[in-house]
Amino acid sequence: MGLEDEIEELREEIAETPYNKSTEAHIGRLKSKLAQKKEKLENQSSSGGGHGYAVEKTGDATVALVGFPSVGKSTLINALTNADSEIGEYEFTTLNVNPGMLKYRGANIQILDVPGLIEGAAGGRGGGKEVLSVVRTADLVVFMLSVFEIDQYERLRHELYENKVRLDTEPPNISVRKTHKDGIQVTMRDTVSLDEGTVKDVLRAHGFVNADVTIPHDLTIDELIDGVMDNREYLPSIVAVNKADLIDEDYLPTVNEDLREHGIDPDDAIFISAEEERGLDVLRERIFDALGLIRIYMDKPGRGVDREEPLVLREGDTVGDACEKLGGSFDERFKFARVSGDSAKHDDQQVGQGHELADEDVLRIVARK
Incomplete structure (x- = not known):
């Protein structure tokens, strides 16, 4: 039987198995096997060659x-x-x-x-x-x-x-840390509906023997598998x-x-x-x-604020991220920055690299010579 046939058999068995507490662990094992066989089939297809579409990412x-x-x-x-x-x-x-x-x-x-x-x-x-x-x-x-x-x-x-x-x-909030002994130890909140045995069965199906697993929030079997495989x-x-x-x-x-x-x-x-x-x-x-793009207007020494070609960052980015995108030696020479706009308490607020920027902030970086 080929991999494609095995995958189809697993899909059929999953579809035909009613989901309840008594079948939860079994379904978890089946879905883990399915994910692994699909991964194996994909790897086989990739190794067979063929033409891909190599596209260089440019822009913001x-x-x-x-x-x-x-x-x-x-x-x-x-x-x-x-x-x-x-x-x-x-x-x-x-x-x-x-x-x-x-x-x-x-x-x-x-x-x-x-x-x-x-x-x-x-x-x-x-x-x-x-x-x-x-x-x-x-x-x-x-x-x-x-x-x-x-x-x-x-x-x-x-x-x-x-x-x-x-x-x-969002990616499932799950932590899996390999250990050297004591088997699979699971720590999870009372709000997590999955049975501890199901979690352990899924981990074992993916080759874990000893591990500390932490699950702070409720999640499904599929989300658990996604978190364990960590390639989504x-x-x-x-x-x-x-x-x-x-x-x-x-x-x-x-x-x-x-x-x-x-x-x-x-x-x-x-x-x-x-x-x-x-x-x-x-x-x-x-x-x-x-x-989630934001525009940062750079205040350039001797040239004023450039509102024509903003530095484009992502929501949540900081002054440090701005320095990294600007390149050069800003990271090494950074002294402090001054920010005006929605993220600042007042105009020209002096901030460090950890300051989170907002859309249309004006940023001036002061660097050591």
């Missing part, structure tokens, strides 16, 4: 446009950026990853028009593994759906999930609904109902027409906000 952040073939991704990236992606009225037009640069609010945001996914992409169909490997390197996923095929959303999310991409969620990518996502120009206003309630049915709040979806370039201003703004 990278966005992957994800959709099934001929949904309009190439038209959209051409409208958003200076890319020149081939456009056609047939499927599989984009055969390579086409990068373009979106310039917005002083930020340079790389947009990747990846080849259209097909069902089974995570298993390698249609070069899917290569495409998905590019998506894993992005900072944000923009799902592009046709207004007439909202059901594409769940299928796309499934393909990404199968390729170890976890969307719109956690990315935010937004949804753009294309071809909105092709529907009448009377049809909009039907579309909204389809969105809700597939787990999308209509207020969160961005209705666009890539062909007519409608709704793109809203999409640009949502991309910027979803990436």
Whole structure:
């Protein structure tokens, strides 16, 4: 029996096993085996060669446009950026990853028009593994759906999930530390619904013999396995609904109902027409906000405040992060900084490298000579 058959057998057994406290540990073991066999199959496929899509990440952040073939991704990236992606009225037009640069609010945001996914992409169909490997390197996923095929959303999310991409969620809060004796010791809060025996079985299934495991918050078996394997990518996502120009206003309630049915709040979806370039201003703004970018205006000695080309950082970044991005010897020569803006208690507040910056702060770094 081949690996693919073993994987299918495990999936069937998991689907047929009712989940309750008495079967929890068994399901945990099955899911652990499934995760390991999928990993083994992926490694075998990777070692077999093939052409990937090596894309150099540039700019302040990278966005992957994800959709099934001929949904309009190439038209959209051409409208958003200076890319020149081939456009056609047939499927599989984009055969390579086409990068373009979106310039917005002083930020340079790389947009990747990846080849259209097909069902089974995570298993390698249609070069899917290569495409998905590019998506894993992005900072944000923009799902592009046709207004007439909202059901594409769940299928796309499934393909990404199968390729170890976890969307719109945080990594599980779990600590696993290998030890040299005493077996597997589990410390977890009363609020954790998983049985301690289940946790130990999952760890053993992944080769742990001695370990200290700490679980401070409730989590599912799947999240436990994700935390143990520690090779998942956690990315935010937004949804753009294309071809909105092709529907009448009377049809909009039907579309909204389809969105809700597939787990999308209509207020969160961005209705666009890539062909007519409608709704793109809203999409640009949502991309910027979803990436959590902030603009820092540098106060340069003798030249004043540069508001034309801000230093672009991420929410939560500090003066130290600004020094690192500026490069040079700022880290070594740093003396102190002065900040004005929302993060400062007053204008020209003197701060150290640990000070957290806010959008549109003015920053002046004072360095030793």
